Amino acid sequence: MVDNALLEIDGIDAFYGRSQALFGVTFSVGRNEVVAVVGRNGAGKTTTLRSIMGLTRVRTGTISFGSSRIDRLKAHQIARAGISYVPETRDPFSLLTVEENIMLGYRSGSPYDLKRVVEWFPDLAGLMHRRGSELSGGQQQMMVIGRGLTPGPRLLLLDEPSQGLAPVIVKKVGETLSALRKEDLSVILVEQNLEFALSLADRVVVLENGSVVDQLSAAEGRQSPERIERYLGIH
Numbered sequence: 001m002v003d004n005a006l007l008e009i010d011g012i013d014a015f016y017g018r019s020q021a022l023f024g025v026t027f028s029v030g031r032n033e034v035v036a037v038v039g040r041n042g043a044g045k046t047t048t049l050r051s052i053m054g055l056t057r058v059r060t061g062t063i064s065f066g067s068s069r070i071d072r073l074k075a076h077q078i079a080r081a082g083i084s085y086v087p088e089t090r091d092p093f094s095l096l097t098v099e100e101n102i103m104l105g106y107r108s109g110s111p112y113d114l115k116r117v118v119e120w121f122p123d124l125a126g127l128m129h130r131r132g133s134e135l136s137g138g139q140q141q142m143m144v145i146g147r148g149l150t151p152g153p154r155l156l157l158l159d160e161p162s163q164g165l166a167p168v169i170v171k172k173v174g175e176t177l178s179a180l181r182k183e184d185l186s187v188i189l190v191e192q193n194l195e196f197a198l199s200l201a202d203r204v205v206v207l208e209n210g211s212v213v214d215q216l217s218a219a220e221g222r223q224s225p226e227r228i229e230r231y232l233g234i235h
């Protein structure tokens with residue numbers, strides 16, 4: 001647990017039908033903290049983000065954001081409370097332009113308008129009038145991160161932003177995310193790319209079979225990556 005937590009997840013269980021995906025998952029995210037959630041395929045990373053977002057119902061346990069319980073709210077209410085979710089399937093709205101995709105959830109007063117998103121992702125500058133589906137994988141990733149920012153969230157949930165991207169694009173996405181660290185924003189970064197996760201995060205939560213099996217600082221993780229790698233099947 002961290003002092004001054006923005007998000008507190010306490011003992012959540014989640015199910016798909018009768019099959020249990022999360023077992024008492026407990027961790028918290030501090031203000032302006034970047035927490036990486038790592039684990040192998042099927043460990044429960046996406047389910048954890050979906051549970052925070054109200055897209056998968058939690059059966060037991062609680063989730064608090066700021067000073068309010070959010071585990072019984074609907075996804076749109078959770079979004080309005082200040083949480084943005086960027087799913088692993090990037091799902092551009094293919095009939096909308098890049099600009100429309102980015103600005104879909106913009107709320108007045110948000111510090112992130114189109115101009116700022118383009119400052120972060122200059123590669124998108126010349127593409128604003130294209131359709132969302134007419135972008136490369138890396139450009140789509142930048143677009144959907146932009147879409148997550150424009151509502152002005154206090155917490156951004158990113159599901160495997162490096163997935164399927166060429167190393168040079170991963171580097172670029174990483175540079176942008178590290179620039180975001182200067183913002184008044186907390187991030188949960190789900191990743192299978194441990195090196196990428198450790199380069200961005202303050203803390204790491206390790207999931208295995210739907211349970212938290214370890215939590216450590218990113219500095220500890222960089223010092224002893226084998227402590228995490230054994231849960232990822234990397235040898």
Ligand SMILES: Nc1ncnc2c1ncn2[C@@H]1O[C@H](COP(=O)(O)OP(=O)(O)OP(=O)(O)O)[C@@H](O)[C@H]1O
Pocket residue numbers: 016019020021039040041042043044045046047048192
């Ligand atoms: N829609 C679904 N219906 C039934 N079971 C599901 C569904 N989605 C996920 N599961 C199961 O829940 C468990 C956790 O899956 P989850 O998608 O959260 O894993 P993950 O860590 O995100 O994996 P990946 O790295 O492959 O994205 C797995 O056993 C998975 O098979």
Ligand SMILES: [Mg+2]
Pocket residue numbers: 045046047088159
């Ligand atoms: Mg997943």
